[in-house]
Amino acid sequence: MSYEEPNPLRRLSLDELRLRTSMKWRAYPPDVLPLWVAEMDVPLAEPVARAVCEAVELGDTGYPTGTEYAEALDDFARKRWGWDGVAVERTAIVPDVMLGIVEALKLITGPGDAVVVNSPVYPPFYAFVEHMDRRVVEAPLGAGHRIDLDALESAFRQAVAGGGRAAYLLCSPHNPTGTVHTREELAAVAELAGRHGLRVVADEIHAPLVLPGAEFVPYLSVPGAENAFSLMSASKGWNLAGLKAALAVAGSTAATDLARMPEEVSHGPSHVGIIAHTVALRHGGGWLDALLVGLDENRRLLAELLASRLPGVRYEQPQGTCLAWLDCRALGLGDDPAAVFLDRGRVALSSGTAFGTGGAGHVRLNLGASPEVIIEAVRRMAGALG
Incomplete structure (x- = not known):
């Protein structure tokens, strides 16, 4: 792999992202960190942006x-x-x-x-x-x-x-x-x-x-x-x-x-x-390689954050996708912990109940964000339990 391109997940600020009008950024109020739907917080790969503009x-x-x-x-x-x-x-x-x-x-x-x-x-x-x-x-x-x-x-x-x-x-x-x-x-x-x-x-x-x-x-x-x-x-x-x-x-x-x-x-x-x-x-191969490095860093960062701030959450690092599947059953938040994290922590996650049998008590978190957003999201999630 070539890692010459910068990590796309570190390119955009929250202020820039909140200018977007897609589902991820319009479904919830501005005080909510959206880590639910599978949109990533990245700019388009330059060759793609150029081709679309042309x-x-x-x-x-x-x-x-x-x-x-x-x-x-x-x-x-x-x-x-x-x-x-x-x-x-x-x-x-x-x-x-x-x-x-x-x-x-x-x-x-x-x-x-x-x-x-x-x-x-x-x-x-x-x-x-x-x-x-x-x-x-x-x-x-x-x-x-x-x-x-x-x-x-x-x-x-x-x-x-x-x-x-x-x-x-x-x-x-x-x-x-x-x-x-x-x-x-x-x-x-x-x-x-x-x-x-x-x-x-x-x-x-x-x-x-x-x-x-x-x-x-x-x-x-x-x-x-x-x-x-x-x-x-x-x-x-x-x-x-x-x-x-x-x-x-x-x-x-x-x-x-x-x-x-x-x-x-x-x-x-x-x-x-x-x-x-x-x-x-x-x-877009170089851009993809840089993204994969960033997602690899984020999945390991999330593991460290959960171990220190939310040790009751079970998390097996994903081998692929930009998604993390979190088992929150030990937290005692019921079948839909996503509702608690949204209401008390202002973090939007995907509710596990929608994923069928085996989803109750779980949430899906989108790793396609900056490390700073993931750090803040876990901080808020931990605070929601207090």
Whole structure:
């Protein structure tokens, strides 16, 4: 990695950040420190900012076309992960990862069919699946926030018991725990899915945010994953949530299914978003490396702060993502400690109850902030107990 660029998490002051009008900075009053939604407190990578400005100056704000985004992801995947599985002809642009998941699930399941998830997990998994008239079957994570293969097999059996089709919605790296699944774990998942006849859809939006000591393994790279789908994006790695664009990638035997995705789905992504994501993947590597160093520092800083100020909080440092999953059950704050930290400490965290089974008594904290903000947040959280 190259660390020549400055840490993006140390670039902006709170006063500068409060000028932003995005959800993170407008959902709560100004006296609240917002560490909830997965927006990072960073400036855009310079190549991305330049490309977006050039597009606006040219009036290049029309409809998207072409395969540049897929080609950039293919190049990034080869360089970063040693994976050559992003065959451009087996990709489709989609509005964002979650809507891409919805479209993939529509291809392989029908109304009333089951979708297995590993709880606690990203709350929109529940909302979107249920809105599609599918039913969620939970396979809770096991020790160390890792996939429990016995629980997963039990959920797979339950999912297919009625004779319908079923899918497994894999979160990799996992949100909210930051777990990065190993190649052995993913191969075991593929074997189980094949044995029980489930199709896998992998949400890999956090793939660029794997921290030192862990390795991202694309699900489609493991044996048995040929009939699966992956949804990928530069959104989380480069803080581009407001510039909508993502890619659906099909395994080698899932290409015919992907070809059935309605053409109008490709109208949803932002053309400027595709420009931004493409440039991030091609020219934002140095910025990403600097960000990963900053997130690594922040996850270790949080561990030190919690040990000294909030020793009752259990925290396993995440291997990936910009998120920290905090077990606050020993503090005696009930099922929703986030409400207490907001009311008494003026710190906004994500409530664990929204993440399904295993989330009660937990909060999710966004590490994508300056060290000074994290220090102040823990100080306030500790004060909320007094």
